[in-house]
Amino acid sequence: MRKPTAFCLLLLLLSVVTQATEPQAFTPIENSISYQKEHLLYQKGDEVSVIDMDLEWPEIVDYSAVKALQGYLCQKIFQTGTGIEDFKTGYQAFLSRFGSPVTQQFKTIPDDNKFCYVDCQLKKMGYQKGRFISYLLSYKCTPGKFSTQKGDTINSLITYDLMNNKVLTMNDLVRTGRIENGYYDDRLIQSVIKGADVVFPEDISGLVFLDACLNDTRVFLSMLYLTEDETVPFTTQIEAAEMHDLLTKQARNILEKEVVAKNPEFIAEDSLYQGEPIYKKVEKEPSYQGGQAALVNFLKSNVEYPVDAASRKVEGTVLVSFVISKDGEVGNVKVIRPVSPDIDREAVRVIKLMPKWQPGELKGLKVNMVYKMPLAFRING
Numbered sequence: 455m456r457k458p459t460a461f462c463l464l465l466l467l468l469s470v471v472t473q474a475t476e477p478q479a480f481t482p483i484e485n486s487i488s489y490q491k492e493h494l495l496y497q498k499g500d501e502v503s504v505i506d507m508d509l510e511w512p513e514i515v516d517y518s519a520v521k522a523l524q525g526y527l528c529q530k531i532f533q534t535g536t537g538i539e540d541f542k543t544g545y546q547a548f549l550s551r552f553g554s555p556v557t558q559q560f561k562t563i564p565d566d567n568k569f570c571y572v573d574c575q576l577k578k579m580g581y582q583k584g585r586f587i588s589y590l591l592s593y594k595c596t597p598g599k600f601s602t603q604k605g606d607t608i609n610s611l612i613t614y615d616l617m618n619n620k621v622l623t624m625n626d627l628v629r630t631g632r633i634e635n636g637y638y639d640d641r642l643i644q645s646v647i648k649g650a651d652v653v654f655p656e657d658i659s660g661l662v663f664l665d666a667c668l669n670d671t672r673v674f675l676s677m678l679y680l681t682e683d684e685t686v687p688f689t690t691q692i693e694a695a696e697m698h699d700l701l702t703k704q705a706r707n708i709l710e711k712e713v714v715a716k717n718p719e720f721i722a723e724d725s726l727y728q729g730e731p732i733y734k735k736v737e738k739e740p741s742y743q744g745g746q747a748a749l750v751n752f753l754k755s756n757v758e759y760p761v762d763a764a765s766r767k768v769e770g771t772v773l774v775s776f777v778i779s780k781d782g783e784v785g786n787v788k789v790i791r792p793v794s795p796d797i798d799r800e801a802v803r804v805i806k807l808m809p810k811w812q813p814g815e816l817k818g819l820k821v822n823m824v825y826k827m828p829l830a831f832r833i834n835g
Contacts, residue, residue, distance in 0.1 A: 482718035486514040486775070487578065487789045488541065489802045498553025501568045501601055505552065509576040510799070511541050513788070515587050516616055517718035523587075523614045526621045530608055531574050531593050552603075567599040578795040579611065580669035584713035588613040588667040588674070611667035611676060615708055624666040627673070627705040628697075633663050642697055646677070649691040657681050668708065670794065673697060727777045727786055727822045734824055736814035740778040743809060753829065756804045760796035764833060768794050771830040772801040780820040782810035793831065801829045 487510055494505040509531070512520055521539040528534045528544035533551075538544045552570070572595050579588040589612050597603040613622045624630065646661065647654055649672070662678040664687075672691045679686050694701065694709055701709075725732060742749040762768075770793030777786040787805050789798045805827070814823040 482517050483514050483721055483723065483790070484517055484718075485790055485792060487511065487792065487798070488513050489787050489789070489799075489806075490541075491806075494549070495556040496549065496552035496554065497556050498551075500565065501553070501570065501603075502556070502564045503552040503570040503572060503603065505549070505572045505574075507574050509574065510578045510589075510795075511576060512578075512587060512589075512614075513541065514721055515581075515614075516584055517716065517721075518616075518619075519719055519721050520587075520614065520616075520619070522619050523621060526612070527576065527589075527591065530591055530610070531576060533593070533606075565598075565600070568601050570595065570597040570601045570603040572596075572603075578798070579667050579674055580613075580672075580795060581792060582668075582670065582709075584616055584715075585708050586613050586616055586668050588669060590667070609665075611665045611674065613667045613708075615704070617708065617711065617713070622704070624663070627668065627702055628663065628666050629700050629702055630663065632700055642692075642700070645692045645696045646675070646690050650688050651690070652679075652686065652688040654679060655681060668694075668705070671695075671709075673701075724786065724824075727779060730780070730822055732777060732822045732824050733814065733816060736816045736821060736823055738815035740782075740814040740823055740825070741812045743812065752808065753804060756807055757829070757831075758800060759831065759833070760794075760800055763794055763797050763831070767833060768797065769832055770794070770797065771828045772798055773826060773828050774801050774805055775824060775826050776805055777822055777824050778811045778813060779822050780813050782813045784808050784811070786824075790826070791828075797831050801831075804829075 490507055490509040490511060492505075492507045494507070496503045496505060511527075512523060514520070515523075519540075524541065524544075525536065525539040528538045528540075529536065532538075532544040532548035534544050534547050538547060552572075573592070575590075575592045577590040579590050581587045591608070591610055591612065593606065593608040595603060595606050597605050610623065613627060614620070615622055643661070658679050658681055660680040662680065663675060664678060665676040667674050669691060672693050675690050675692065677688055677690060679688065694705075698706070742752075771791070772789060772793050773791035775786075775788045775790050776784055779785060784805060787802050789802060792798045813820040815821065
């Protein structure tokens with residue numbers, strides 16, 4: 455098979471919005487996953503916190519704001535209480551506990567014992583329209599000896615049932631009682647081995663199922679294998695059909711039940727970027743340095759086809775939305791028509807690599823403008 459490649463299609467411009475406060479016709483938004491990656495330094499009194507955020511946040515899924523899912527993620531990742539069901543509110547509440555952003559050099563060297571290190575990650579694992587979206591989420595807070603922050607570590611896989619608007623964990627998807635009683639045969643063991651991210655030794659004495667979520671037509675599993683001398687963590691992916699008898703009725707319904715269309719919710723699009731209006735059409739459009747040919751060449755030179763997607767011959771066109779700021783910076787990157795988590799992630803990575811553009815202009819002033827760009831991933835040969 456020849457090397458997989460990806461091609462960028464023509465840019466698509468949207469309709470005009472002259473002021474964020476004007477009434478807008480309701481145009482349903484099917485999907486919007488926001489990719490937020492930040493390295494932050496905050497200070498509260500004489501305490502300093504180093505915060506790393508890498509989030510693939512579900513703003514809209516299947517024309518819904520998925521409030522139950524967002525609320526759950528706010529509680530787990532942002533450590534909020536109940537009642538907060540959107541990213542901006544949850545994120546602001548989370549950061550407020552660490553004080554204020556550090557904007558200038560420290561006058562004295564901070565005390566290491568009063569440092570706190572925080573790492574938050576949210577990684578999309580799978581999606582089937584009308585059925586589910588799944589995530590790997592982690593939160594780790596490591597405070598110094600004299601920090602007032604509370605240390606904690608959370609790592610979990612979740613599946614959000616789009617049919618019933620419910621967050622599901624492994625026990626909701628897999629009949630763990632059967633697993634604990636040894637209800638699996640050699641075929642399942644071979645399936646575990648086939649999809650694993652490690653090479654197994656010959657002296658395995660047992661398998662332990664730790665966590666699970668749905669992942670396209672497969673089940674993603676976090677597991678341990680046991681030998682006489684060691685316990686080794688690994689992950690694997692198994693076709694749902696190969697472990698059908700171990701899936702709960704709820705999991706089988708998600709994968710097999712007929713999808714019923716739902717009425718789209720009214721969800722307002724972002725109208726501001728860094729406190730200033732976003733426009734969808736301008737008098738002078740933004741332009742890539744060197745023109746369209748240079749843009750296509752940049753994308754071809756930088757896109758790397760994800761290995762798993764290539765091996766499974768997954769192809770498709772990702773539609774990415776982003777803002778070209780009045781300074782020419784690319785920001786607010788979102789996937790609004792997904793293909794697969796790894797292909798979507800690669801499209802976002804490359805968009806974020808783009809150098810500054812010439813910004814758009816309206817009435818002689820440089821302004822923020824939103825673009826939608828499709829990137830087609832095709833396997834040659």
